[in-house]
Amino acid sequence: MTVSITDNPSDRRSLHERIAADLRDEIMSGDLTPGAHLPSTTQLKARFNAANATIQKALQLLKDERLVVGRAGAAVTVRERRQQTVRPAAFMAPAAPGEPYRWLTEAAKQGSRAISTLLDVTEIRPPADVSTALGLAEGETAVLRRQILSIDGEPVELVKSYYPLDIARGTAITDRRRIRGGTPAVLAERGFPPRLSVDRVSARIPTQEQYQALSLPSDLPVLRTLRVVYSDDDRPVEATVMVKAGHLYELQYEFTPE
Numbered sequence: 001m002t003v004s005i006t007d008n009p010s011d012r013r014s015l016h017e018r019i020a021a022d023l024r025d026e027i028m029s030g031d032l033t034p035g036a037h038l039p040s041t042t043q044l045k046a047r048f049n050a051a052n053a054t055i056q057k058a059l060q061l062l063k064d065e066r067l068v069v070g071r072a073g074a075a076v077t078v079r080e081r082r083q084q085t086v087r088p089a090a091f092m093a094p095a096a097p098g099e100p101y102r103w104l105t106e107a108a109k110q111g112s113r114a115i116s117t118l119l120d121v122t123e124i125r126p127p128a129d130v131s132t133a134l135g136l137a138e139g140e141t142a143v144l145r146r147q148i149l150s151i152d153g154e155p156v157e158l159v160k161s162y163y164p165l166d167i168a169r170g171t172a173i174t175d176r177r178r179i180r181g182g183t184p185a186v187l188a189e190r191g192f193p194p195r196l197s198v199d200r201v202s203a204r205i206p207t208q209e210q211y212q213a214l215s216l217p218s219d220l221p222v223l224r225t226l227r228v229v230y231s232d233d234d235r236p237v238e239a240t241v242m243v244k245a246g247h248l249y250e251l252q253y254e255f256t257p258e
Helices: 015-029 041-048 052-064 102-109 128-134 183-189 208-213
Strands: 084-086 114-124 142-151 154-164 196-204 222-230 236-245 249-251
Touching (some): 015 041, 015 052, 041 052, 128 154, 128 222, 154 208
Antiparallel strands (some): 114 142, 154 236, 196 222
């Protein structure tokens, strides 16, 4: 699709950022498929009425974002692993006894090597939205398990999971080690099997922590999911904040008519 960019005083981005935005959208929507060559520099110069240096700056942004690969003087191609689709429903049920956390097994089904690295386990006062979701009193603390998820050596998600103290104490949730089968298995053993999960998804500019943990190339928006897990009697037993790079991931939810 050919698009010409004209001066638009309401768009304060530099020209190379606007060019990168258009190409990024074509990559993420599938118009430029994995392995496909981007148009040549000459074609891009004509399409966007831009100088060679401007085109090269736009392409460098896409390279930094891990969407394309290529070197100066050679064709630039869309990476094979571009935007990934994540199905949250696939990760909800606890893993079978002795089995790895389902996030790891689901990634393996896609031919990827997934690793979960536990960064910290501590007792902390959660953010206000998490405290409200867990029904905590003002100033009440919870157990936090913070981890980074990586696929094929690249950090893809920063995960902060919070648990009420009366549920977490005396369990592996408070231990600074990975849990076989993940915390859903511990909650189920504790008598709090997951019955309902509610996601709230928003797009945000990354915080300093998120920027560093995910090795982000710029301040492109991240996807922030606040997931609250409820057990019997609608009791909230877990609240997790998951942050992914917005230009590399999309979320897929399935619904059936009531």
